[in-house]
Amino acid sequence: MIVTTPKPLDELLDFLSPYTNILIAGCDGCTQPPRGLREAKTLSQLLELGGKLRNKNFTFKVTTVAKQCDNYLAASILRPQINGVEAVLSLACGIGTQTLAEIFPELPVFPAQNTHFMGAEEREAGILEERCVGCGDCLLAVTGGICPVARCSKGLLNGACGGSKEGKCELDPEKDCAWILIYERLKKMGKLELLKEFRPPRDYQLSGWRVTP
Amino acid sequence: MVSQKDRAQVEEVIDEVSGKVYLPPCQIACPLGEDIQRSHAMLALLRLEPEEAANQIIEIGNEIYEKNPLFPICSYICGLCEKECNYKDETGAVRRKMLVRLIAEHYLPYLETKPPLPAPTKEKVAVIGGGPGGLMCAYELSKMGYQVSILERNPELGGALQYIPRYRLPQEIVNSVINSLLRIAHIEVKLGVQMGDSGKTLKDLKSEGYRAIFIATGTPVPRPLTMEGELVKGAELEGVIFGLNLLYEVNQGNVPPRLYKGKRVIVVGGGNVAFDVARTARRLGGDVTLVCLECEDKSSKDGIPADVEEIEGATEEGIKIVYSRGVEEIIGEDGKFRKIKCPRCTSVFDEDGRFNPKCDRSDVIYVEGDVLLVTIGQAPELAFYRQEGLLNERGRIDIDQLTLMNNLKPGVFIGGDVKRVGFAAEAMRDGVIAAESIDRYLKGKELGVGRKKEYESAPILKGTHYKPQPELVWAPVEERLNFEPFEQGFTLEQAVAEARRCLCCGPCKSCKACVALEFQPEIPEIKYNEELCIDCGNCVFYCPCDAIKFKSPRGVRFDMTLCRACGLCVAVCPAMALEMENWEREHISALITKAASETEKPKILVFRCQWTVLPPLDRKFAPNVGVIDLPCAARVETFHILEALQKGIDGVLIAACPEEDCHRQTGSKEAQRSVVALGERLSQIGLQDRLHFCTVAPRHPEELDRELEQFRQRIEAIYSKESR
Numbered sequence: 009m010i011v012t013t014p015k016p017l018d019e020l021l022d023f024l025s026p027y028t029n030i031l032i033a034g035c036d037g038c039t040q041p042p043r044g045l046r047e048a049k050t051l052s053q054l055l056e057l058g059g060k061l062r063n064k065n066f067t068f069k070v071t072t073v074a075k076q077c078d079n080y081l082a083a084s085i086l087r088p089q090i091n092g093v094e095a096v097l098s099l100a101c102g103i104g105t106q107t108l109a110e111i112f113p114e115l116p117v118f119p120a121q122n123t124h125f126m127g128a129e130e131r132e133a134g135i136l137e138e139r140c141v142g143c144g145d146c147l148l149a150v151t152g153g154i155c156p157v158a159r160c161s162k163g164l165l166n167g168a169c170g171g172s173k174e175g176k177c178e179l180d181p182e183k184d185c186a187w188i189l190i191y192e193r194l195k196k197m198g199k200l201e202l203l204k205e206f207r208p209p210r211d212y213q214l215s216g217w218r219v220t221p
Numbered sequence: 222m223v224s225q226k227d228r229a230q231v232e233e234v235i236d237e238v239s240g241k242v243y244l245p246p247c248q249i250a251c252p253l254g255e256d257i258q259r260s261h262a263m264l265a266l267l268r269l270e271p272e273e274a275a276n277q278i279i280e281i282g283n284e285i286y287e288k289n290p291l292f293p294i295c296s297y298i299c300g301l302c303e304k305e306c307n308y309k310d311e312t313g314a315v316r317r318k319m320l321v322r323l324i325a326e327h328y329l330p331y332l333e334t335k336p337p338l339p340a341p342t343k344e345k346v347a348v349i350g351g352g353p354g355g356l357m358c359a360y361e362l363s364k365m366g367y368q369v370s371i372l373e374r375n376p377e378l379g380g381a382l383q384y385i386p387r388y389r390l391p392q393e394i395v396n397s398v399i400n401s402l403l404r405i406a407h408i409e410v411k412l413g414v415q416m417g418d419s420g421k422t423l424k425d426l427k428s429e430g431y432r433a434i435f436i437a438t439g440t441p442v443p444r445p446l447t448m449e450g451e452l453v454k455g456a457e458l459e460g461v462i463f464g465l466n467l468l469y470e471v472n473q474g475n476v477p478p479r480l481y482k483g484k485r486v487i488v489v490g491g492g493n494v495a496f497d498v499a500r501t502a503r504r505l506g507g508d509v510t511l512v513c514l515e516c517e518d519k520s521s522k523d524g525i526p527a528d529v530e531e532i533e534g535a536t537e538e539g540i541k542i543v544y545s546r547g548v549e550e551i552i553g554e555d556g557k558f559r560k561i562k563c564p565r566c567t568s569v570f571d572e573d574g575r576f577n578p579k580c581d582r583s584d585v586i587y588v589e590g591d592v593l594l595v596t597i598g599q600a601p602e603l604a605f606y607r608q609e610g611l612l613n614e615r616g617r618i619d620i621d622q623l624t625l626m627n628n629l630k631p632g633v634f635i636g637g638d639v640k641r642v643g644f645a646a647e648a649m650r651d652g653v654i655a656a657e658s659i660d661r662y663l664k665g666k667e668l669g670v671g672r673k674k675e676y677e678s679a680p681i682l683k684g685t686h687y688k689p690q691p692e693l694v695w696a697p698v699e700e701r702l703n704f705e706p707f708e709q710g711f712t713l714e715q716a717v718a719e720a721r722r723c724l725c726c727g728p729c730k731s732c733k734a735c736v737a738l739e740f741q742p743e744i745p746e747i748k749y750n751e752e753l754c755i756d757c758g759n760c761v762f763y764c765p766c767d768a769i770k771f772k773s774p775r776g777v778r779f780d781m782t783l784c785r786a787c788g789l790c791v792a793v794c795p796a797m798a799l800e801m802e803n804w805e806r807e808h809i810s811a812l813i814t815k816a817a818s819e820t821e822k823p824k825i826l827v828f829r830c831q832w833t834v835l836p837p838l839d840r841k842f843a844p845n846v847g848v849i850d851l852p853c854a855a856r857v858e859t860f861h862i863l864e865a866l867q868k869g870i871d872g873v874l875i876a877a878c879p880e881e882d883c884h885r886q887t888g889s890k891e892a893q894r895s896v897v898a899l900g901e902r903l904s905q906i907g908l909q910d911r912l913h914f915c916t917v918a919p920r921h922p923e924e925l926d927r928e929l930e931q932f933r934q935r936i937e938a939i940y941s942k943e944s945r
Binding site: 042043050053061131 | 753755757759762793794795796797859860863864866867902903905906907908
């Protein structure tokens with residue numbers, strides 16, 4: 009999932025202050041918790057209360073889209089609702105927000121969220137952690153399903169480095185050393201010989217900006 | 222139109238997977254199937270006003286009475302439910318017995334005036350034996366409209382209850398309960414009636430017009446001492462008596478209060494009755510030693526069978542216990558008892574689990590005394606059964622285990638201890654079973670159809686906080702060596718606190734206490750809009766009851782047998798795909814609108830969990846305070862809090878149970894989490910002071926008053942600043 013956090017409300021109020029009729033578009037897609045219909049509604053309520061305190065009366069429409077990053081899907085859902093709307097506030101990640109900006113070139117589209125990374129949730133602890141950087145050359149097959157590019161602070165491909173201490177990273181003692189995790193996992197799988205293979209430096213060209221599906 | 226009373230009737234909940242009846246484990250353990258969870262929930266929600274509370278307790282008593290008219294007696298001698306309580310292995314079982322005792326204390330005065338059942342008009346039925354089994358059968362039959370007569374050999378009813386020492390079961394309770402039962406159920410009693418040889422036959426009863434007969438004559442015959450199948454010599458000596466006879470005579474008042482003063486009394490036996498005898502002898506002034514075959518370690522297969530409380534109590538009272546000793550010979554002098562010869566018992570039960578004691582006769586001790594009380598069990602008196610042809614060729618009572626009808630004589634039903642020695646409540650269950658069979662028999666219906674039921678026990682919910690079990694308080698030894706009860710009962714407050722410890726493990730529909738108390742019109746269902754569902758799984762993750770499961774390939778399904786109707790799933794659903802019956806979003810919105818228009822400025826709205834603060838539900842609040850009661854704080858949605866502020870409410874207070882007291886396990890905690898998160902966002906626009914979350918201890922409305930007063934001052938300060 010793509011991990012986002014809400015922007016402060018005063019920042020949003022600053023964006024929106026020139027406009028009155030606003031569409032808040034939720035996204036049911038990949039965030040956790042999903043910023044869908046409920047968050048769109050909650051945000052509209054908060055902004056309305058915040059607007060009143062600034063002597064500003066907004067009129068909100070709230071809706072949600074299964075995946076805002078799908079321009080075809082987003083356009084079919086949102087276009088019929090756009091009549092009279094002066095600005096769009098997107099609850100999606102940066103991708104969804106950009107998609108809406110493309111769909112509605114004549115309208116200002118604002119992000120309601122800050123987008124952080126591609127990650128996963130530790131549900132019991134309620135923590136989200138980065139798991140993938142989109143490097144374009146997936147190594148998970150040989151690293152026991154644990155990504156050193158995303159999870160090693162130094163992005164090492166032939167770890168661990170000398171700074172690993174009691175399984176933790178020297179740069180952040182809270183963080184597990186990804187290479188120790190890889191070692192333990194491969195050991196459990198009986199595939200430690202995979203570690204003997206040298207991996208050449210990453211080809212940064214692979215994390216390019218366009219691919220054909 | 223279904224009446225409120227009908228809606229409050231418990232329903233049988235069948236587990237979807239196993240097809241079994243799904244119940245809390247205590248209720249399955251209770252031979253009479255008392256609605257234990259329901260009465261605990263009702264006690265937990267007792268009103269604060271003493272008079273209303275007293276009426277409510279009588280209502281609870283009426284409900285228990287319906288299934289068990291002997292419950293005041295059970296509240297002194299039973300406790301089978303506690304053995305299966307889910308809490309047992311955590312911090313100790315919920316003390317149901319003491320809770321029922323409190324209910325009984327309030328109920329007994331009312332019982333004297335309780336209106337009788339309608340006079341029975343159907344066929345005559347005879348019950349032979351006036352113990353718990355017979356009384357119960359008579360009551361059930363009378364409820365069904367049959368005219369019942371109990372025939373009892375002794376000069377009083379009660380059967381085995383008459384052998385229980387008064388310090389454990391007060392006489393006046395036995396008398397009051399039995400006399401009221403006879404009056405209420407129009408039961409005719411014939412005392413001193415002998416059956417068999419010197420008395421009546423079944424044929425006589427038939428000719429007297431009895432159309433069916435239930436026989437529950439118990440086990441009145443004390444077992445004599447034996448060693449390897451042979452009777453132990455010396456039982457005829459002066460001073461050797463059966464403990465059971467002592468118990469009966471003491472209860473009848475036929476024994477001088479200091480009978481055993483200065484005497485050394487030996488009690489043989491390791492069961493609860495032996496301890497009754499030992500503690501009775503101690504109360505009669507004796508210096509008591511108890512000798513038993515079994516060893517001290519209760520967890521061993523040969524461990525002493527008496528309850529821990531009995532062993533502890535007896536030891537405190539100065540009774541010495543000699544473990545792992547049999548009795549080979551009773552030795553006397555001049556015809557009087559002097560001592561017993563006790564070889565070491567090496568094994569009590571054989572490999573098949575049968576009682577088959579083995580002793581090492583080379584390892585012998587002698588225990589000296591003046592009196593020997595033999596209390597090693599009781600047996601039925603089968604002569605009458607033999608004469609009437611009720612035994613099979615092996616000499617056993619020949620009955621169908623499901624219906625209790627004798628296989629040889631239709632219309633004759635047999636149950637209770639005579640069938641198999643057990644607890645009083647088990648004999649009472651036989652009475653209920655026999656009554657049902659007799660009804661079917663007299664109506665010419667199939668006796669066994671649809672009666673075999675299997676039960677599935679409900680587990681503890683997740684996220685449970687365990688509170689310690691209250692200690693039982695006994696009078697100090699020097700004050701309790703008499704026949705007055707020495708166990709201190711609960712006060713009302715203690716009882717309510719203990720009832721609140723009940724986890725209500727069973728499904729809502731098998732309890733419905735909240736419906737009976739009119740907190741809600743019925744157990745709400747969760748309505749699921751599959752079209753809106755986005756498969757995020759939040760509801761599955763947050764549900765404290767594991768009632769929501771993923772469906773393959775998409776969507777979720779709700780198992781309403783497990784649902785406790787807290788509404789947490791509704792509040793956490795990001796797609797607003799869930800609704801809760803009776804607490805729909807729109808309905809709550811309407812209540813908010815009403816509160817916003819009816820309250821005075823500055824307007825305060827309280828969302829209150831009905832479980833924590835319900836007892837004072839009807840209390841009046843200040844004119845600027847509106848209150849919305851919710852099934853659990855978990856049902857509070859950010860949507861409604863913000864809506865209230867939008868509609869002109871100046872401050873919103875959420876009153877939840879303390880986390881460890883939450884009736885819905887994680888409900889209070891999750892409500893707090895979401896309110897705190899909302900508070901952080903409100904602080905970004907300067908409205909953080911308009912929202913307050915607090916916990917209120919159950920039955921302490923003054924805590925809510927205090928929180929409300931502080932909050933009111935805060936909101937008023939903001940309001941006066943704004944108005945300026």
